[in-house]
Amino acid sequence: MQTHEIIKRFREHFERAGHTVVPSASLLLDDPNLLFVNAGMVPFKPYFLGEAPAPYERATSVQKCVRTGDIEEVGKTTRHLTFFQMAGNFSFGDYFKEDAIRLAWELITKSQADGGYGFDPERLWATVYHDDDEAFDLWQKVAGLPPERIQRRGIEDNYWSMGVPGPCGPCSEIYYDRGPEYGREGGPVVDEDRYLEIWNLVFMQNERGPGGAKKDYPILGELPAKNIDTGMGVERVAFLLQGVDNVYETDLVRAVITKAEELSGRKYGADKVDDVRFRVIADHARSSVLLVGDGVTPGNEARGYVLRRLLRRIVRSSRLLGVTEPVLPVFAEVVRDTMGQAYPELVENFVRIQQIMRAEEDTFLQTLAAGSRIFENAADAIKADGRATLPGDKAFQLHDTYGFPIDLTLEMASEAGLTVDEDGFRKLMAEQRARAKADAAGKKTGHGDQTVYRELLDLGATEFVGYTDLAAEATVRGIVREGARVKTAREGDIVEVVLDRTPLYAESGGQESDAGVIVSDGAELEVVDVQKVARKLWVHQVRVVSGEIAEGQHVEARVDQEWRTGARQGHSGTHVVHAALRQVLGPSALQSGSYNKPGYLRLDFAWTGGLSEETRSEIEEVSNLAVRKDLPVRVVYTDMNGAQELGAVALFGETYDESVRVVEIGGPWSRELCGGTHVEHSSQIGPVTLLGESSVGSGVRRIEAYVGIEAFRFLAQERALVQNVAGLLKVPNAEVPGRVEALVERLRVAEKELERLRGAQLLSSAGQLADSALDVRGVALVALALPEGTSGADLRTLGTEVRNRLGSKAGVVALFAPDGAKASFVVATTAAARDLGLAAGKLVPSFAPALGGRGGGKPDLAQGGGTDPSGIPAAITALRTELDRAVESR
Template identity: 65%
Template sequence: METAEIRRRFVAHFEANAHTVVPSASLLLDDPNLLFVNAGMVPFKPYFLGQETAPYDRAVSVQKCVRTLDIEEVGKTTRHGTFFQMCGNFSFGDYFKEGAIRFAWSLITGSVEDGGLGFDPEKIWVTVLPTDDEARELWKSVAGLPDERIQERGLKDNYWNMGVPGPGGPCSEIYVDRGPEHGPDGGPNADEDRFLEIWNLVFMQESLSAVRAKDDFDVEGPLPAKNIDTGMGLERVAYLLQGKQNMYEIDEVFPVIERASELTGKAYGANEEDDVRFRVVADHVRSALMLIGDGVTPGNEARGYVLRRLLRRAVRSMRLLGYEDRSLPELLPVSMSRMKASYPELEADFERISRVAYAEEDAFRKTLQAGTQIFDQAAQRVKASGQARLSGDQAFALHDTYGFPIDLTLEMASEAGLSVDEDGFRALMTEQRERAKADARAKKGQHADTGVYRGILDAHGPTEWLAYETLETESRPLALLAGGAPARSLATGEVGELVLDRTPFYAESGGQAADAGTIEFDGGRLEVLDVQRPVRGLVVHQVRVVDGELDATGGAALHARVDPEWRLGARQAHSGTHVVHAALREVLGPTALQSGSYNRPGYLRLDFGWTTGLDAQQVRDIEQVSNHALRADLPVHWQYMTLPEAKEWGAIALFGETYDDSKVRVVEIGGPWSRELCGGTHVDHSSQIGTIVVTGESSVGSGNRRIEAFTGVEGFAYLARERDVVSQLTGLLKTQPDDLVGRVSELVDRLRAVEKEAEKARVAQLLAAAGQVAAGAEVVGGVHVVAHRADGASGGDVRTLAMDIRSRLPQGEPGVVVVIGAADGKVSVVAALTEAARERGLSANALVRAVGPLVGGKGGGKDDVAQGGGTDASRIDEALALVTTEVARTAGA
């Protein structure tokens, strides 16, 4: 029975029993706790946690899942797989244990003819929690199982919880006896290779107040409504019903192994080392197919890194099997053809999917070519020295210089019988990150050494930061720096860094630019140029003295004041960024997640992971959804909570960002519509943003796009400028605004037509001289030679002229044509030879290579036609003279 058919039967069985069919959620479900959906119940978590009311009492799904903790074990055992499918049926306060057991039993033991899976009831075993007498009795009464095939297991095996306070309950696992050839008798307690688990029924019936471990928790009391959550491993059932030994041999996976075997000339099953590699290829190709299909692109962080790692492990495994050519174009289509029965969208989107995968393989092949040689040399040196460990320096060089990820170095080292100084590698990585941060601080402040800031912090304690509470404070100076060193004072016009005991200024962070404003003192005023946090807890103001002289030694009172217009614009832009992010996900889907942002008064930009450019309608939709949110006057709230609480609440934590586990700030706009961890300043209601005007959408690297927009007054000013342009154009073209596009289009068409006619005339004029030029050919050693200068002719014109002149030379006789043109500061060279000239030993390629250096360039091609270019038009005549010399030398004149 094919996997897709098992899947179909599972869904049909529960649909016939009043379950709502719920399609698989994306692998990138918006859950801040997970990189990927890793269990069938994940999409239903809000219902089980009571955060939302389930829209149905019963549901059935076959959920796509990815687990990444065991990537290194994939292939080494036949139990570990990265991508898998979990069949599940769910009850939300409807049926409970009796129903779950009845539905499961009727499906797995029902006859194939009646739509069941056809397992032999005599080969089914189950486990229950020792205290769950109800489940034991139900297995006996509903399924007729004897006591000896109902085994007990403790909390670690037969109790389920989420690892956090919330629902929990006993579970019952279903096993299939594969036969004595797979191990000893005695049920799952005796051997789990012979007795294979295929289904777990979870009976959620208790509310847990604390969870310390899987088998250590506190029960608060019974749940208000009892729920059912089950999970049946589709791949496991498939290999049992298909008579295979493991998941790698089922119909959805093994064809990739077969194709890999054909490509490499090696047989699967011949030796374990190669078998591991075959299994890695099969698993990773399928997993990558599904991840790219759901919007993941290769990268160096989070989800992108997992995908990159899978693709590169697959490619490298093929190389270790002896296949050096591009392998993904041979393997990915095979996997798609097997998976499309269950996921037809893979075929529809395969052009995009394959483009992403093949580009990553091409990039990795270049990395492998250089990095593998360096690794082999390093490994040989280590072994020659009698050592068995690759240093952290060597591992870091492979990573930093050649793009080798550390996990690949670890794998290759293990295969070479070496270990790697991982601690040393990670220390160097940390140093590199700190240097990068220091360089950034040096650009923002005045020096990279944080020691002076640390000294200020140790001496005076953290800055009292009041940016959320007020725009003005009475403050005292704690330290003054000039040129990176302590200073006593700053004179008018000088720039330095000032540390205050308290400040209302927002320090640049989270993509939000620092506040602007002033700091006044008796007899003078400072302009605040920038505000940074060079070390945690310390706020440093970069200032310029506008009036007076600042003496910071006396601790005189200062009045710090944020420019209120600046702050308002910053709040509008930052809240606008959250709104655009939410609109982006509403239009494109939950996989369009922010990867970076920057906002300053009136302007925002938002980077997000996406593989293709957005079309004009998508951009308009994002802008429209954003402005509808502004018109709805959505409330903006923020509150502090722990990071786990924020994640449980559904707040988006951006990948690559570091958050404080003890306390984070969650900003929401319109409730769950937009919930993000954020430390920025925001408006109180979305309408205060004013407007959001999207001005551009562009690429900022592989798999990343950028949206830019104006907000507030700047947004209205942008629209006003657009209106003025429209007004001027309608006046010039004497038309109405609604007709402007059509009028401009008409003019453009007319202009193109005129240009086309002019081009025809120009080419005709150019070619008209070809006959005269050909007639003036010089005979050198029996060869007709044309060395012609065509001022004002560009590359295409030069080639056209050269080819036309060659056609006009005497037929059957040796002929050489070299035309050199100059236009817009560029020199173009084309050489065209007749067949008779080539028979005399002449070559267009040789002629272009000879004259190229004289015009400041180079070129080449075939013996009959070659071309090149340069930048020095002053030596064209000298280059043309060289043509005659070269022909005479080669033709023996």
């Protein structure tokens, strides 16, 4: 049974059982605890946590998930995947244990002819929490499982919580016995390779307190409404139903391996080392395409860093398989063809996806070349010192800075006849992981004690009237100070105020929150910020300017009109620039992030190269033509299907409700899903002035612009600047560029001549310096400090020339140059000195510590630097001492 058919049957089974079919959410959700959605229940967390009422009593979904806890282990086993699909059914206070067990058992055991999966009931086992007698009895009653095939397990295996205070409960897992050829008898408690878990049923019935993530926390009592959260591993069920040995041989995963076989000429299954590389490619290609499809771009932080690692491991594994041509665009096509049926956005956005992956591969190949040079230099220095081990810190630098995983460094070291200090590397990796873990733990605040907001949400959602009104009568529902509700707030207090209705826009969709005030009977509150909690509750952070405010008080909330005017211009301007981008560059130039505030906008978009001046001018002109045309702005409320039929653009990383708001500017010219505030006609945006365009990551560019009065002010400043320059040059404004260009050229010529004269002056001193050499046991030593600011290139040039002037003598030249708080140096040796064992690279360690630095190089020439220029005299003394010792010891 093909994977798409497995998914189809799952959805149909639960839809027939009254479940609302919920499409897979984006892999990116606004959850401070998660980089990516890592379980099927994550999109439903607000309902389980009570942060928002569930819009349905029962639901089903097939959720795309990514887990990246230990990327480097992927491929070493056949069970570990970073990307997988989790099919689940959920009940929000509706059915509980008996129906959850019944619905799962029916689908698993029903014949394939009747729409089920057709698993043999005699090969199925279940586990329950150790004291969950109810579940134990239900497996016998509902499924007819004999007691010997129902096993009890402890809290670490069969009890679930989110790791923070909130809902929790026992769980029950369904296992399939693959047969004696896969392991020992005795059920899941004995062997989880033979007995493979395929489904987990969580009975969310209790509330836990603070404590450990897995155990050592108190159970505070039962939940008022009991919930069901289940998850069936699609890939695991697929490999069982397809009669293959593991998930990598299933239809949707094996296709990538097949393509890798074609490209490499090698066969999967022929070599254990190669098999790991094939599996890395197959898994990471799927994860990467899905992540890029949901708006992640390669970078050096958080989600972007994870994606970059995945992509680079694909390229690296391909190179180790002998593939030299670009691979990421090719593997992306395979993933599109296999996964596009389930996730049509991969097909719709494929041009952008492929562009980003191609750009990252190009970037990495350059990085690979740079890292290889670093490795080769390190290897040469190690061999020159007579050592045979690459230090752990150097291996870690290659990994952390250049993206070289340890296996690539090991292979390169082996080819160079070296070993690697793996223990040192592992220690540094462990320290980095510990820092990352501590940082992640420090950021886990998103699901702390939300009780105060749940109480307020129980009173009803905040009614937002800001699309039509700039002022609104309201009632204070709650006042929060430092996470706790208080009855009143007085002058000088900074608190959070929740109203039953508000005209003030809460920060979202890239738009800053509104500025404004809340007033009542002598009290005035300045609104500092407005945020949404659970997407239903508007929380106003305020400073009490005067008077006193109390719960239940009637107030008036007012938006700062000037602020709103500028904010509308900024947000509508963002839509106009986005539409202009797509018109000029094509539909693949999709917005991947934005920020706007009064008079200013910033827009990130998918593109692989910088824009020419002509292209930027065209985008600016298209934007301003749209403003001049006074295009109508229309808002349409519909559902996601309706929005897709309209061709509305949904933005990456955004989460939408069932009812969505589509903002049109000029009809189909600009049509986006958006909850922001907007102008009524495009002419109200005012002029659009692009400030610049830059790169913010592989395949992502950023445009910044002013709109409205800010654009006027910017242009006025630019005009004044040109006039000032024209006055200084005593030419008309129009002649300024030509005159400046001529001055720059004259300056370039003058600097070049100065550089030539300075070089000639340096070289002219080479003979004098050679003649001034000191005799150290028969070795001519030239060691001195040059004037501050002498460049490294000049040091090398002069050092080489002085060495040449020493001719056939045994000579060592050491030149130093201070430069502010730093110092640089070069050491050069003659052939006769090298015959005495005086290698430049080996002399550096004798004096570099005096400078607080280090360096290295080859026997004839070495260089380096330090952070203590005052140590130059001590360094020269140390070098003389080392020469004296080295010559005497021969």
